[in-house]
Amino acid sequence: MSDSQRRALGQLWDQYGLEVSDGPIDLREQFAKDQPVTIEIGFGMGDSLLEMATEEPSRNFLGIEVHKPGIGHLLRAADERELANIKVYANDSVKVLGHCIPDASAECLQIFFPDPWPKRRHHKRRLISRGFLDLILPVLQHDGVLHVATDWKHYAEEITALLHGHDGFRVTDIPWRPKTKYELRGIKLGHKVTDVAVRKI
Numbered sequence: 001m002s003d004s005q006r007r008a009l010g011q012l013w014d015q016y017g018l019e020v021s022d023g024p025i026d027l028r029e030q031f032a033k034d035q036p037v038t039i040e041i042g043f044g045m046g047d048s049l050l051e052m053a054t055e056e057p058s059r060n061f062l063g064i065e066v067h068k069p070g071i072g073h074l075l076r077a078a079d080e081r082e083l084a085n086i087k088v089y090a091n092d093s094v095k096v097l098g099h100c101i102p103d104a105s106a107e108c109l110q111i112f113f114p115d116p117w118p119k120r121r122h123h124k125r126r127l128i129s130r131g132f133l134d135l136i137l138p139v140l141q142h143d144g145v146l147h148v149a150t151d152w153k154h155y156a157e158e159i160t161a162l163l164h165g166h167d168g169f170r171v172t173d174i175p176w177r178p179k180t181k182y183e184l185r186g187i188k189l190g191h192k193v194t195d196v197a198v199r200k201i
Contacts, residue, residue, distance in 0.1 A: 005072025012075040018062075020091050024102040031060045032084040036107040039064065039139070041093045042114055042127070044182060046074030051178040053078070053086045062106075064089045064096050093127070094135065103138045108145045108175070113182050116152035128159050130166070137168045140200040147175050147197045151186040156194035169198035 001009075018030060028034045036059050043049040043063045053061045063086065065071055071090050078086045089096045114127045128148065136146060146169065150156050164171060174195045183193055 001069045001072060004076060005069050008072040008076035008079070009068065012079050016075050016078060016086060016088050018087050018089050018100070020089065020095055021100050023099070025100055027060070027062070027102065027105050030087050033060070035060045035085065037062060037105060038108040038110065039101070039106045041109070041111045043070065043074065044113075044180065045070040046077065048112060048178045048180045049086070050074060050077050050081070050083075053083050054081055055178075057085060059107075060085045060087070062087050062089070064091070064093045066090065066092060094132070097135050097139055101139045104141045104144075106139050106144060107141055108147065109136055109140060110147040110177070112149045112177065112180060113151065113186075114148075116150065116155040118152065126155065126158075128155075128162060130162060133162060133166050133168070137166075137200060142200060144200045145172060145175060145197055146200070147177065147195065149177070149183070149193060149195045151183060151191035151193045153192065153194075156192075156196075160194070160196050163196050163198045166198070168201055170201055172197050172199040 027037055038059055039062045040049050041064045043065050044067065046063065049061055049063050063074065071088055074088065140146065148159050150159060163169060174197045187193065
């Protein structure tokens, strides 16, 4: 973690950070304005989340990440842009979704380039699973969108099958999103990027 990232975490956490609670919180009370909410799980260094929050000031963004340098980077950049539509959990997404987020509170949930755990013996560690989709479903509003992107071919096939086969969702058009630095590196290496999007029925 760089000195600037460490300072951002120490100085800006009270402004942007949320703590895991014993029960669901009212998201409307956490932001300056009551607006539609997009949740991003695993935002990495936060560059795409920052760009979306900047481009869409009429929407609130809740990021969930455990990588402290990435959180510090996002907080510093959000403060520099004086953004009031970003909040962050520095905790495990299963814990946050299961304990803190009220039902039907998010209009969109996005997961961009989750760890593919490419070795077969590690596949059980992959984030996207039937159980995780069952955890996401109540958090989304009716007709809310789940958008996932990956650049690993076999993981893309697995994600597509899970999302298209889940009876709580229907296939929908792919929403706009900015390209991430991770994605651009993958493209240079010849990786094909797959986006999958579904709506809650």
